[in-house]
Amino acid sequence: MTTTRPGSLSALRLANQRRLLSALQDGRQISQAELARLTGLAPATVSGLVRDLADEGELVVGEGVANGRRSRMVQRAPGRLRYGIGMYLGRAHVEAVAGTEAGDLLAESSAELARGYAPDAAAEAVVALATEVRERAGLTPDQVFGVAVAVPAPVDVRTGTLTEPVILPALVGVPLRERLREALGRPVVVENDANLGALALTRRAGAGPGPLVYVKVATGIGAGVAVDGRLVRGAAGSAGEIGHLPLDPGLTTVCRCGRRGCLETVGSAESVRAALAGALRRDLATADVHDLIAAGHPVAVRVLEDAGEALGRGLGWLSMVVDPAEIVLGGPLTAAGDAWLGPVERGFRRAVLPGVARRTRITLSPLGESTEAVGALIASLMENSHIAVEMRTDKQDVNA
Amino acid sequence: MTTTRPGSLSALRLANQRRLLSALQDGRQISQAELARLTGLAPATVSGLVRDLADEGELVVGEGVANGRRSRMVQRAPGRLRYGIGMYLGRAHVEAVAGTEAGDLLAESSAELARGYAPDAAAEAVVALATEVRERAGLTPDQVFGVAVAVPAPVDVRTGTLTEPVILPALVGVPLRERLREALGRPVVVENDANLGALALTRRAGAGPGPLVYVKVATGIGAGVAVDGRLVRGAAGSAGEIGHLPLDPGLTTVCRCGRRGCLETVGSAESVRAALAGALRRDLATADVHDLIAAGHPVAVRVLEDAGEALGRGLGWLSMVVDPAEIVLGGPLTAAGDAWLGPVERGFRRAVLPGVARRTRITLSPLGESTEAVGALIASLMENSHIAVEMRTDKQDVNA
Structure with a gap:
């Protein structure tokens, strides 16, 4: 370094x-x-x-x-235009995009993973997909400036390892960054998916310096917090883990983290699917949920409203801590548009002080489903995030 | 500028x-x-x-x-050693210290204010006390580099005005910074008290770059959040207003902000005094509360434990957002030592993910009751916090 x-x-x-x-x-x-x-x-x-x-x-x-x-x-x-590879490693699939600094995507690919995959299987799948997308983009290994992998869990970016065993157990202790670096021979960044989404949004045209929060609402709920264009990662990468805010300890749903009433058990896309499947007494896939919402099925509308209001309350708590100028939502529920955004805003306004309620904008990500992948691509092309982190801590004396 | x-x-x-x-x-x-x-x-x-x-x-x-x-x-x-004046304007009193960059205090003074004071009365009292402490320190007006005033409410530091009418109504819309600047002829900073406490703690020997949170627990509860040595102020100064996290909406205590179950109604020093006075059916002053706690009165111990656990839960919520390396507590309850810190830690550990519980240190401020005043003194001696804020937003491209 x-x-x-x-x-x-x-x-x-x-x-x-x-x-x-x-x-x-x-x-x-x-x-x-x-x-x-x-x-x-x-x-x-x-x-x-x-x-x-x-x-x-x-x-x-x-x-x-x-x-x-x-x-x-x-x-x-x-x-000399740089090429990078941005990836997303989720609970059941892996995605990869190869692209340029100019934001042009040269190739995209994805692969299914068995839920509860073994660590080695995940690392192998990531290496294989990175190689595949590189070849499909017509790039030699040397042409790739770097690789960044988004994961839906807290990451200590200094080591590239996961820090909260309960969130994505399959990968804890797996030296993913080292495995990828050895296999691909390029610099590798492993980072939380919501943080990378926030990174993508701070780089879009017209983004202001005010605190920006990107919230990925999928199986879980995670937030990326950027202040003055910099990510707030926390002492060990757990900043923004709002899916585990204890929104309603009286609820009986036990969260995968071992506690009850966590925001993700009542406000995530998965909680909407599960509540709807329970109420309708049948198996539902994500696509079915979208169809029911789009059709205005009354149970689907109510379930979505409740989940939106719960999320809004959680975002209110977050806002009492960081007072963001803008909160941007991502993940599959964005497809529901105002039917989701409206309840989120209602829940939010009730949970915060009047000044915060008046000022804070809540929007849907203009980058859609690609938000995290675009963020990973940006991170893969960055000079060296570790140098940036270290330079930062030396600027204390010129700032209050 | x-x-x-x-x-x-x-x-x-x-x-x-x-x-x-x-x-x-x-x-x-x-x-x-x-x-x-x-x-x-x-x-x-x-x-x-x-x-x-x-x-x-x-x-x-x-x-x-x-x-x-x-x-x-x-x-x-x-x-050329700089002299500054740091002040605290509370709900019922005003304090001032005059000191040097080296941290030497030259003079201290304070004055009572009638609760629910009129805005003009507060501005006049601040000007009078700043003048008094300057004269007692033997300083001419020109020798004072600047004045900083800590207030227990969210402040927009760009304008020096309060942004949340419900928190400290007496001062909303009062151009405190301009009034002081005119009366004293020196640069004036008005800033949230918890932010100034956090500023003081980031400057102490041995403070690391990891996120630091200072929590002032008094009539209300406010947090100052510093990331990489910089204050996170939010879009308009409401970052850290955790006293209004809706810790328990089922509780019937209505908060001064108009909502129910806010953290300050169950976790503040004032909530301890009020709960104890209610249980013992007599009027109690702050000093009486301390005597009862020190004597191990069983009702006082229980009330303090409940308030500590509630505070700990609120700090847990905050930690899921910013993942601090260290949380430092200030305010009158620090006098109770471990009898308060223990329950705070218990409440905290139950509210956060295991990694956060393991890593986060919770301590009592080594600066004691002077934490905010020392922070105000430091702020009064700073070059120009507005320049610093603007320089910051221009460094986006070298940081991730």
């Missing part, structure tokens, strides 16, 4: 280089003046960085016309 | 200057080599900064001996 002296010129230079390269990541050719505007860097700084990056073969510089004037135009060198 | 182009050399220089000055804030004379070690800056960078700061009269440079070798020794110019 590269170590950079905090506060040094080389750290500043590295940060400015990244800022500049990320402004060029969509592959467009833009003028140096525009680059200065986009990055907030001084024109002289941009000139120097462009010259050095062109020498290193990262950028192509040419003459062109911008705003009617002859200008120095800059573009990412095509061969 | 000074604006600095983000990522520019001057922003880096300012950050490095602050880092260097803060290493010298205790007034000691130390060698340049030691300064480089303490700040993590390159020796050449330290040399340049010391030369420039000495030219500006901020530092005094001389020859001395460090580690047995002749060395260039550096010290803060005595006349």
Whole structure:
């Protein structure tokens, strides 16, 4: 791992280089003046960085016309556009996308996993799918900048291991990051899926600096919290584990964590499916649930409303802790649209102080089902999240 | 307000200057080599900064001996040591301390306020006490670098106004910061008391970068959350308002916020006093409560245990959102020591996932009753918290 002296010129230079390269990541050719505007860097700084990056073969510089004037135009060198692999390892399947910094997806693939899979089987499936999607994208191993794997459980990103044995037992103690790194020969990041969703959303156009929370509502419920564009991971990756807020200890449903009344037992997509299956006394798959909701089946509507209100209350608790500007929801229930969002908002407004109720926006993820995978792709292309984490802790003295 | 182009050399220089000055804030004379070690800056960078700061009269440079070798020794110019005023404006009293960057308190004072005071009366009392403590410290108005006022309510630090009308109605809409700035002629910061407590604790020796939560338990309950040494204030200052987590909606106590079963109705110092007074059927002051607890009165012990367990559960909810490394408790109940801390820990361990229960340390504030005032003093001496906030939002691209 590269170590950079905090506060040094080389750290500043590295940060400015990244800022500049990320402004060029969509592959467009833009003028140096525009680059200065986009990055907030001084024109002289941009000139120097462009010259050095062109020498290193990262950028192509040419003459062109911008705003009617002859200008120095800059573009990412095509061969240097980074490729990454973003993956999602769930309870019953694994997904992979290969794509570029510009957000173009080159290949996608997924595979089923037997529920309750053995750790080795999961690691092998992840390696196999990463290899498959790389080959289908026409990439050599060396062309892949990095691989990031989203998992629906708390992760200590420093070690790439899972920290809460009760949440995804199959993978606890499995050195997933090392296995993948050895098999693929590339840098690997393992990170919580909701955190990666939040990462994806902080990078979208128009995202403000105010705290942003992404909530993935599926089998479980997890939140990714970003403050000033940075993920709040907690002491060991358990920040945002709101699926286990004890929303109603009086309820008798025992959660997989061993406690009762956890938010995920009453507010998750799985809780909607289970409650509906129970009420209708038949087996239901996720697709059946969507059909019933879309058809306005009264039992389905009521079950969805109750789950939405419960989720809203849980989000209210979260908001009393971090006071987000925006809460973005993801996962299969987003397909129900306002029929779900309305009850979530009602539950939320009742659970928070008036100022928070008035200010906080709750929306459905514009990235849909791809939110976590897009986040994993972004993370796979990042310079080195560990360096970023360490640089951060050295900035204490300039911030309150 | 000074604006600095983000990522520019001057922003880096300012950050490095602050880092260097803060290493010298205790007034000691130390060698340049030691300064480089303490700040993590390159020796050449330290040399340049010391030369420039000495030219500006901020530092005094001389020859001395460090580690047995002749060395260039550096010290803060005595006349340049900053003085600040830290204040606390509560529901029934106002406190002020005048002190130095080195943490020396020069004068302290406090005054009673009538409960339910009028806004003007509070503003006048704050101005009068700030003036009094300044004069008792022997300082001219110009010698005061700044004033910070801690208030037990959510504050929007950008405007210095209170954002939740139900929490401290007397001050809502009062331009406290402007009133003080006009009357005292110095920069003024108004900030939530628990946030300032967290600020004080992040600056103590040995504080790690892991999330730290300071919880002030008094009439109400508020938390200050610091991640990587930075305060999480939220979209409009309501982060950490855990006193209004709906811990038990089935309870009939109506909270001042208009809802039922809020944590502060069952876990605050005031709730202990009220429950004990009710059970013993007599009026009790705070001092009486402490006497009964110290004497081991069985009703007092039980009431304290119940309140501690309720607080612990609320802290568990908070921890599922931010996963702190350490939770530090403050306020009058700290005087009860383990008789309170034990039940808090029991309630906490039952409310969180096993990994969080195992890792999170819960302690009593080593700064005791002064935690908020020390935090206010630190804030009064800070360069400009608004600049810091703005610089922060520009660093998104170097962090994940």
